[in-house]
Amino acid sequence: MRRSEGAALRIERARTDLEEIEIQLLLEGIRLCYGYDFREYALTPLRRGLTAGMAREGVQTVSAYQDRILHDAACMQRFLGTVGFNVTGMFRDPELMRCVREEVVPLLRTYPSSRVWVAGCATGEEVYALAVLLEEAGVLNKTSIYATDMNEDTLTAARVGSYPLDRVRRYEEAYAASGGQANLADHYSIAGRAARFNRKLQGSITWARHSLVTDGSFNDFHLIVCANVLIYFRASLQERAHRLMYDSLIRGGFLALGKRESLLYCPDRDHYEQVRDGVNLFRKTRW
Numbered sequence: 001m002r003r004s005e006g007a008a009l010r011i012e013r014a015r016t017d018l019e020e021i022e023i024q025l026l027l028e029g030i031r032l033c034y035g036y037d038f039r040e041y042a043l044t045p046l047r048r049g050l051t052a053g054m055a056r057e058g059v060q061t062v063s064a065y066q067d068r069i070l071h072d073a074a075c076m077q078r079f080l081g082t083v084g085f086n087v088t089g090m091f092r093d094p095e096l097m098r099c100v101r102e103e104v105v106p107l108l109r110t111y112p113s114s115r116v117w118v119a120g121c122a123t124g125e126e127v128y129a130l131a132v133l134l135e136e137a138g139v140l141n142k143t144s145i146y147a148t149d150m151n152e153d154t155l156t157a158a159r160v161g162s163y164p165l166d167r168v169r170r171y172e173e174a175y176a177a178s179g180g181q182a183n184l185a186d187h188y189s190i191a192g193r194a195a196r197f198n199r200k201l202q203g204s205i206t207w208a209r210h211s212l213v214t215d216g217s218f219n220d221f222h223l224i225v226c227a228n229v230l231i232y233f234r235a236s237l238q239e240r241a242h243r244l245m246y247d248s249l250i251r252g253g254f255l256a257l258g259k260r261e262s263l264l265y266c267p268d269r270d271h272y273e274q275v276r277d278g279v280n281l282f283r284k285t286r287w
């Protein structure tokens with residue numbers, strides 16, 4: 001390696017080290033100022049979110065971004081929208097939903113009432129998808145769905161239950177693949193360019209702010225759906241979230257995870273069995 005290359009490498013490393021320190025300071029500041037704790041989030045997606053947020057705010061350094069975020073609550077909300085990874089949709093994993101129809105619903109039928117928790121529900125699309133499924137299976141009227149997210153803004157949108165019509169129409173195929181028994185369109189009304197999900201579905205859902213990082217268990221559940229949230233957590237945080245969900249499941253209850261997630265960091269993984277090969281639906285077999 002030439003001397004100039006070595007110097008360039010050292011400068012680059014110093015810049016990366018400095019940015020690492022700035023990120024740590026930013027996350028600490030956010031925790032102290034707003035109570036959101038991102039310290040154990042996986043660094044790669046967090047960095048991606050930071051870069052996008054900085055570009056949007058037009059700031060050059062993480063320190064400048066920190067200054068804005070700490071002094072401007074609206075900037076913090078925008079940060080949450082970027083780093084909170086709000087991408088979502090209906091029937092994102094049709095196989096999983098089919099498995100819920102075929103394996104979980106029969107169990108729910110045997111209970112006089114049951115509780116479902118959707119953790120990290122973003123703007124609510126997967127919650128309405130689940131409500132549609134339960135409605136078609138005839139168990140929605142005796143099921144309470146608790147849908148939670150750490151981001152109040154996404155919950156506000158979720159409560160309304162209204163989405164762009166052209167986007168909702170595109171979910172028909174995934175709905176059918178998940179075992180849908182009619183048309184998705186039977187479950188919403190159209191107002192202009194929006195599709196609003198029926199009141200009956202909305203009536204079964206309680207929306208609440210809850211963080212998998214800082215909050216505890218608040219009920220026991222027959223089914224917990226936590227999809228595409230754990231991927232953003234480091235191992236230690238995945239462990240915490242898994243413990244919380246395990247403690248919140250009844251014996252014989254089900255845990256549904258996203259396609260790219262697993263029980264790898266679940267301290268109680270030996271107390272679950274996978275319901276169907278290739279599908280991330282697990283049943284708690286022991287206390």
Ligand SMILES: C[S@@+](CC[C@H](N)C(=O)[O-])C[C@H]1O[C@@H](n2cnc3c(N)ncnc32)[C@H](O)[C@@H]1O
Pocket residue numbers: 084085086087088089092119120121122123126148149150151154210211212213214226227228229258
């Ligand atoms: C990629 S979205 C997934 C949405 C939905 N579960 C799905 O699969 O389509 C991730 C969601 O997790 C939420 N989230 C991130 N960290 C969280 C935490 N610590 N506690 C609760 N929700 C969190 C974000 O606000 C975001 O709405």
